[in-house]
Amino acid sequence: MKRAYRPTNARNQAHKVKLAALAIYSAGTMTCAVCGFADIRALSIDHIANDGYKEHKNSRGGNNLAWKLKREDYPPGFQVLCLNCNWIKEHERRQREGRSHK
Numbered sequence: 001m002k003r004a005y006r007p008t009n010a011r012n013q014a015h016k017v018k019l020a021a022l023a024i025y026s027a028g029t030m031t032c033a034v035c036g037f038a039d040i041r042a043l044s045i046d047h048i049a050n051d052g053y054k055e056h057k058n059s060r061g062g063n064n065l066a067w068k069l070k071r072e073d074y075p076p077g078f079q080v081l082c083l084n085c086n087w088i089k090e091h092e093r094r095q096r097e098g099r100s101h102k
Ligand SMILES: [Zn+2]
Pocket: 032, 033, 034, 035, 036, 037, 081, 082, 083, 084, 085, 086
């Protein structure tokens, strides 16, 4: 369902949804699960087992993912990572995939 709303409202709403997801998946700490980084501007929701779950194209902080998680009532299997750790994890995953040519 598409509703008409002002862009600013949508942005605030998206921000709230993201904050809620971050709080839930960090057990209320709002910090990176790996390094403890605590600036929410650089925190995002990460799918712990990446397999078969591509969320990386155009994902800027995972707002869409936050909505999806909210809709699905916050299923398990996600964690909060800062962008550094997220990037490192992604890099290592790509290296693994690169090594095992299919
Ligand atoms: Zn981190």
